[in-house]
Amino acid sequence: MRYEAPETIDTAVSLLAGAGGDARVLAGGTDLLVQLRADMIEPELVVDVKKIQSMRTITEENGGFRIGAAVAGAELSEHPKVKAAWPGVVEAVDLIGSTQIQGRASMGGNLCNGSPAADSVPAMIAAGTMVSIAGPNGEREVPAEEIIVGPGKTSLAKGEMVTSLFLPARPARSGDAYLRFIPRTEMDIAVVGAGVSLTLDEGGTCTAARVALGAVAATPLLVQEAADALIGTKLDDAAMEALAAAASAACNPIDDKRGTKDFRIKVAGVLARRAAQIALERARGN
Amino acid sequence: MSQALRTDDMDQDLRVVGTRPVRPDGVDKVTGRAMFGADYSLPGMLVGRVLRSPHAHAIIKSIDTSKAEALPGVKAVVTRDDFQEMPSEFIPAGEMLINYRDVVRNVMAREKALYDGHAVAAVAATSVSVAKKALKLIKVDYEVLPHVIDPSEAMKPDAPVLHDHIFTDGVEPKPEKPSNVAKRVEFGMGDVEAGFASADVVVERSFKTQPVHQGYIEPHACVASVSADGQAELWCSTQGHYVVRANCARLLGMDISKIRVTASEIGGGFGGKTVVYLEPVALALSRKACHPVKMVMSREEVFRASGPTSGADIWVKMGATKDGKIVAAQTDLKYQAGAFPGSPVQPGAMCAFAPYDVENVLAVGYDVVTNRPKVAAYRAPGGPISEYAVESVVDELARKLEIDPVDFRLQNAAQQGTRAAYGPKFGPVGLVQTLEAVKNHEHYKAPLGPNQGRGVASGFWFNIGGETSVEINLSEDGTATLMSGTPDIGGSRASLAMMAAEELCIDLEKVRPLIADTSSLGYNFLTGGSRVTFSAGLATVEAAREIVKELCARAAKIWEIPEDAVEWEKGYVRPAGENAGNFEPLSVADIAKVAGKTGGPIAGYARINAQGAAPSFGTHLVDVEVDPETGRAWVTRYTVVQDAGKAIHPSYVEGQYQGGAVQGIGWAFNEEYIYDDKGCLENPGFLDYRIPVASDVPMIDTVIVEVPNPRHPYGVRGVGETPIVPPMGAIANAVSAATGIRFTELPMSPPKVLKALEEHRANGGGD
Amino acid sequence: MSKIHVTTTVNGDEVEFLCEPDETLLDVLRDELHLTGSKEGCASGDCGACSVMVNDRLVCSCLVLGAEADGAKVETIEGMADGENLHPLQKKFLEHAALQCGVCTPGFLVAAKALLEKNPDPTETEARYWLAGNLCRCTGYDKIIRAVLDTAAEMRGN
Structure with missing residues (x-):
């Protein structure tokens, strides 16, 4: 195994594209090192992207936030503006593993690990996150729900890597939330995850909603029917x-x-309802 | 915080015993200096790794190690061929029995691999990467056989049979065909049929528990170094280094005296480190490679190949009269032994009804081999399983009789003079006191919120004594070195030093307690059976008193008066009788200083087989809350009450209570071995083998009851095991109270609880 | 596999070591630098016994490559006491008997120190969640949490 720590995206991409065997991106490493230690993977090359400045920073952009793919969960939680705008996303990221894991784990890594149970992914899908990808053929941007295509599998081509995630500007009277079910209170993989983002009009009627579920299918799901159940309603019990x-x-x-x-x-139904309730309270408070 | 309830005035003016000093090994443990099993290294040390079976049950047709041996950097490879055949012979291991014929096969698979993770070969190499490569080069030809995991399945006539030589012991006439039932045991008294006939209420239930692992945080680890002339050094994390020495010597055909074992600091054991896994393999590799070899299990190996305790199928029937007297109690217990005979079903059967004074009792146990790792002791081995089921039935009986569950237990509680179904009559025991303490506790009367329920359960454990050596050497300056030979897991160096300081009337800081290696002190049975503070405490007191006697003799010599003309009082030898007042009293230090002139070094050495261990009863009180929509249940409040006899260091007694309760919470809600359809363990890690984390549990309140054990100078009973016995019953009773549903399977994990809640609601049960 | 040369700071001292690319920081600390206070309980980030600080962040050193430590500031349990003066947390752990076997203790102490630096006045719940990545099988957590909260109170001057 070779270890490289390039300082630019271009170098990282050319290293990844040029690798003869399995090449892996190392951001927080909280999944990658577990797989390495368990001999589940034997990569020829590991590219540590944490020396690439843009992948380590959070910047405000068009009222939204561009989050470097390698920004650690703890760094995201400490960013007051992101937390105020997208509390559901930040809470979802914060649920990934322990405090120690939070010191390293990133949104980019959580997404690219490809787990259907990844905590941050339903929240980022619900939030309408756009994912920036760099590769040998240049850059492209896709919605978060298009990255994971199966357990451990992503739509990224050889040599491609996620560089940042963009959380759009938060509309007025909107809120998001993420809840997961685990048997303990911490340290478990989600058995079910539910992310909800919704927007109200001035009269309190839901005008937009996105509902995403984790750990209930081979990939995280964006559930249009669930969103439709909310849109146009006052989010009453029915x-x-x-x-x-x-x-x-x-x-x-x-x-x-x-x-x-x-x-x-x-439990997916229960959590979707509970998450929507929290998102609703947040939307009413905004 | 803790309260202490004392039932007599056995305490003389205790100066040290019963206080809460900082433990002598504490600073090393908070600074990272303490050396645990994996922290030792030697010059020229090799890395040892084990190749493990990927199959639950398979004939090992051949093992080809030639390619691995040829790999540069590989210094030794061992397989079954490096271990001699052993005769069938049972020896005690903690409260369990082991058979050398099986031990050698568990250490290294012989004819068959009997579980996923069973050791098949091992290598010693110059680096981890070489060792890993070498393992891949070993070719094992397996013939995979059908496997069986569940004990009731394994007892069926058409089940795959693990061992052709097992014909159920304890059955007359001897069965004609081999089976997976290694043994049938039976304990009882009276006439249960007549007892049930006289009962007004009878409750009968079947229960199921899954195997749970001890879950110590430190994986098994050792370093072995065998010299060319066959003298061996072994450093390892174990609950009994003398037992390791004996087992390794036996398995490797070495003289016991040729092996010196040093017990490292031990990062938890709970019974799981009473047996050998890596140690004989490391010695065999070192002997072959002529280099030191270090072996450390990965967490995955710990789960796949060490521990756990049995899963079991249990049937319990109990009957009581309408005024609340239990008149008959019966149980059938089927315990998984894992790959080799030796489940804790016998102690499980013995203690099933021990908390109760019942005339008609019958407990029948079956020791069932299955394709799982051979079970190891886990804290009160066998007790938590049977007593969980019994306490659930006791709770149900109390409810049916509309008697408060604590009152019902009080009415039937075992007391001094009660004859236990397994034979003896109890001496002074503290069950009644624990129940009364629960009844009077503010927790018992506190209001409950919605979806909450309260449960109570009692528990019993025997506690043991056994072979113990302790040596105390008095230094020239009057300080003392205390050597014991029972590895200190939970603070025993502190409690032994406290007893020594108490006896010698010197400051605790003047006593340095050490765990001696096997060559520096006489034999010690292992740390287990809650025996250390009792047995090593007894030996410590005896050794200290020998020193006091010698101090008196030396003072008499100094004063040139007869030995019986002096007396020992509060740290001084004084002239007594007609010489009283004729000489200045001499302190321990005064006498120690001139020991060289009065006869040489002063020491006390006790070598005992400690008798008079006394059982400990406990009663746990727990509140749980259940989320009716997800089935998740959690503990909101917990109080442990237990009889310690005497708490030498109350903080570490409380720690045992609290730790046992939280292990029990894990056992009750989430911990279990999960197998796939091929019999491979699916959750060999802390991610999916879910032991409680800090945020899962509340503070654990404790009440230390002290009903002294008359056979110990300070009244010690031993407290380490009883705390794991009551939690599962108490929690199951609380969940039942919260939901109106009787849960009969552990763990009460959310999918099971939710399913039961939905069925209950569908059948018209209330929320 | 050629080794990587790494220069880093451990407990205030500059150190250099060679490591294989797939070696973890925990391996390096224990096997190369002989700092065995950080323990390996799981090698998967689930037990926290290997907790260290890297660039002022609490991490599991089993989930950090040794190579990643280049140029970093690493702090381990061995650097927690100031000579023979124990850190207040170390003292309180001893006073409260917040350890039994002691193998999880270094990880708890490093993690608890990080907590108190970030939040000098944690609630019991905050302390429990912060420390949820540190497994203890002996104590039931009660005395550990009490020791942490008591240290926090003392360090705040209460």
Whole structure:
């Protein structure tokens, strides 16, 4: 295994593109090193991107925030403006692992690890996050929901890497939230995750909503039917129940060591409803 | 915080015992200086690694190590061929028994691999990367066999049989065919049929528990160095270095005296470090390579190949009269032993009904081999499983009789003179006092919120004594070195030093306690059975008193008066009788200073087989809350009450109570071994084997009851194991109270709880 | 596999070492620098026994490559006391009997110090969540949490 720590995106991309065997990007390393230690992967090259300044910084852009793909969770949580605008996203990132993990783990890494259960991903999908990708053929930008295509699999081509994530400007009267279910209070992989972002009009009617679920299918899901259950309503109990039903209906989970299929389907609805309630309170407060 | 409830005035003017000093090994442990198993290294040391079976059950047709041996940097490879066949012979290991025939096979698979993770070969190499490469070059030809994990499945006539030589012991006539049932045990008294016939209320339930791992944070680790003439040094993390020495000598055909074992600091054991895994392999590799070899298990190896305790299928039936007297109690216990016989079903059967005074009792246990790692002791081995089931049934009986569950237990509680179903009559025991303390505790009366429930359960553990050596050497300046041979897991150096300081009437700081290596002190059985503070404490007191006696003799010599003309009082030898007042009293230091002139070094050396260990009863009180929509349950409040006999260092007694309770919380809610359909462990890591984290639990309140053990100079009983016995029953009873549903399977994980809640609601049960 | 030369600062001292590219910072601390106070309990970031500070961030050293330490500031349990003067947390852990076997203790202390530097007045819940990545199997956490909260109070001058 070779270790490189380039200082520019171009160098990183050419290293990744030029690698003969398996090449991996190292940001926080909290998934990569676990896989290395367990001999699950044996990369020929590891490219540490933390010396690339733009990948380590958060910048305000058009009322939104561009978050370097290697910004650690702890750094994101300490950014008061991002937290005020997108509390659901920041809380979701904060749920990834322990305090120690937060010192290293990044949104970019959480996304590119490709886990259907990644905590930050439903929240970033709900928030309408756009992902910037650099590669041998230049840069491109895609919605967050288009990155993960299967467990451990992403839509990134060889030589490509995520450089930043863009959280758009927060509309007025909107709020977001993310909740996950784990058996303990910390340190577990989500058994179900639910991210909700919604916007109200002045009369309190929901005008826009995005609902995303994690750990209930092979990829995180953006559930249009769940959003539709909210849009046009005042988010009364009936709308919330419709949301829960739509969220449960969208699930296509498996039985595994972390939970049963039935459990995931039921709890997805519960969490979507609870997350929507929090998002609603936040929207009313904005 | 803790309260202490004392039932007598056995305390003379204790100066040190019962106080809370800083432990002598503390500073090393807060500064990183303390040396644990993996912290030792030697010049020229090699890395040892183990190749493990990926199959749950397979014949090992051949092992080809030639390519691995040819790899540069590989210095030794060992397989089954490097370990001699052992006869079938049972020896005690903690409160369990082991058989050398099986131990050698568990250390290195022989005819068959019997579980996922079973050691098949090992290498010693110059680096980790070379060792890993070498493992990949070892070719093992397996013939995969059908496997069985569940104990009831393993007992079926058509189940895959693990061992052709097992014909159930304890059954007459001897069965004609081999099976997975290694042994049937039975304990009882009276006539249960007649007892049930006289009962007004009978409750009968079946329960199931999953294997749980001890979960110590420090993986198994050792460094072995064998010289060309066969003299061996071994440093390892173990609960019993003398036992390691004996087992290694036996397995490797070495003289016991040729092996010196030094116990490192031990990063938790809970029974799981009472057996050998790596140590004989490291010695074999070192002997072959003529280099020191270090071996450290990965966390995955710890889960796949060490511990755990049994999973079990349990059936319990109990009957009581309408005025609340338990008249009959019966249980069938099927405990997984793992790959080799030796589950803790016997102690499980013995203690199942121990907290209760019942005339008619029958407990039958089955020791069942399955394709899981051989179980190891885990804190009160066997007790938590059977007592969980019994305490659930006791709770249900109390509810049916509409008697307060504490009152119901008080009415039936074992007391001094009660005959236990396993034989003896209890001496003074503290169960009643723990129940009364619970009843009077503010927690018992505190209001509960919505979706909350309260549960209570009692628990029992025998506690043991056993072979123990302690030596105290008095230095020329009057300070003392205390050598014990029972590895200190939870603060025993502190409690032993405190007892020595108390006896010698010197400051605690003047006593330096050490854990001696196996060549520097006589034999010690292992740290287990809650025996150390009792047994080594007894030996410490005996050794200290030998020193006091010698101090008196030396003073008499100095004064040139008869030995019986002096007396020992509060750290001084004084002339007594007709000589009283004729000489200035001599302190310990005064006498020590001139020891060279009065007969040489002063020391006390106690070598005992400690008798008179006394059981400890505890009662736990717990509140839980259940999320009705997700099935997640958690503990909101917890109080442990337990009889310590005497708390030498109350902080570390409380620590045992608190730690046991939290381990129990894990056992109750989340911990379990999960296997795939091939019999491979799916959760061999702390990510998915979910032990409680700090945010999962509240503060754990403690009440130390002290009903002294008359067979110990300070009244010590031993406290380490009982705290793991009551939690599962108490928590299950609390969850039942919160939901109106009786849960009969552990762990009560959210999917199970939610499913039960939904079925309950569908059947018209209230929220 | 050629080794990487790394220059870093550990507990205030500049140190150099050679490491293989896939070696972790924990391996380097323990095996190259002989700082064995940081423990390996899991090698997967789940137990926190290897907690250290890298550039003032609390991390699991088992999830950091040795090579990443180049130019960094690393602080371990061995640097926590000032000579023979123990850090207030170390003293309180001893006073409160907040350790039994002691193998998790270095990780807890490093993590707790990071907590108190960021939040001098944590609630019990905040302390419990901050320390959720540090597993202890002996104590049930009660005395650890009490020791941390008591240290915080003392350091605030209460």
